[in-house]
Amino acid sequence: MLNEKDKVKKLVGEASVEYIKDGMNIGLGSGSTVYWMVKKLGKLVEVGLDIKGIPSSNQTAEWAEQFGVSLTDFSHVKQLDLTIDGADEVDQDFQLIKGGGGALFREKVIAAAAKELIIIVDKSKMVTQLGKYPLPIEVLPFGWQMTANEISRLGCVPQVRKKAGGPVVTDNGNYILDCPFKLISNPRKLDEELKRIVGVVETGLFIGMADKIIVGDGDGIRTMNV
Ligand SMILES: O=C(CO)[C@H](O)[C@H](O)COP(=O)(O)O
Structure with missing residues (x-):
């Protein structure tokens, strides 16, 4: 049985495939x-939709395989027609x-490589200002403590993400620092400052990238264009 939040996730995930057209190369997000988007896409592929996806995680690649969605990679594709992904805050x-x-x-x-980025979220992800959700930052394992210390100068106490007692290792072999900034008044500036720190691979701030947000709640979905 799906809880209310999962029902909404299913609703927006399934609704988003409306934008996927025959022949497209699609960036497949994670989460x-x-x-639900990948599962629905698999149903469309079953009845003849011809698309290829580039997954953003090993987990998404597994789902794509499970649901019969063909995959490709950046040695075959220069630009994606569309990327569909979730988010933690918008x-x-x-x-x-x-x-x-x-x-x-x-x-x-996959967001940067796409002509269009569609974000699918339930209403609880919509905020007036970013930062309540601790900002995830991917860092190199070597000297991560030094990287965390530099990040802390920008106004947070980073926590290395852990699982079963050890650091979580990303699909790229790196670590994640969860950084509770509480309120991020200038996300673009913070992103630029973080990217200048040695050891930071990438931040979870996606600035000026989303083109369309599909938001769902118990009453249905709403689509907002930038
Ligand atoms: O950024 C992500 C994964 O790195 C996800 O898109 C984000 O965490 C939202 O996940 P969910 O749809 O499970 O709420």
Whole structure:
């Protein structure tokens, strides 16, 4: 049985496939909302839709395989027609925090490579200002403590993400620092400052990337264009 939030995730995930057309190369995001998108896409492929996907995580690649969605990679595709992904926070300017699932680096690659980025979220992800959700930052394992220390100078106490007692290792072999900034008044500036720190691979701030947000709640979905 799906709980209310999962029902909404299913609703927006399934609704988003409306934008996928025959012949497209699609960036496949990560997370529990994207799961429903990939599953629905598999149903369309079954009845003849011809598309290829580039997954942003090993988990999404597994789902694609499970649902019969063909995959490709950047040695075959120069640009994606469309990327569909979830988010952890979306503000009024469509700036995002992503990386709750630890896939932010590849998610940013498929977002940057796409002509259009569609974000699918339940209403609880919509915020007036980013930062309540601790910002995930992917860092190199070597000297991560030094990187965390530099990040802390920008106003947070980073926590290395852990699982079963050890650091979570991303699909790229790196670590994730969860950084509770509380309120991020200038996301673009913070992103630039973080990217200048040695050891930072990528941040979960997606600024000026989203083109369309599909938001769902118990009453249905709403689509907002930038
Ligand atoms: O950025 C992500 C993974 O790195 C996800 O898109 C984000 O965490 C949202 O996940 P969900 O759809 O499960 O709420």
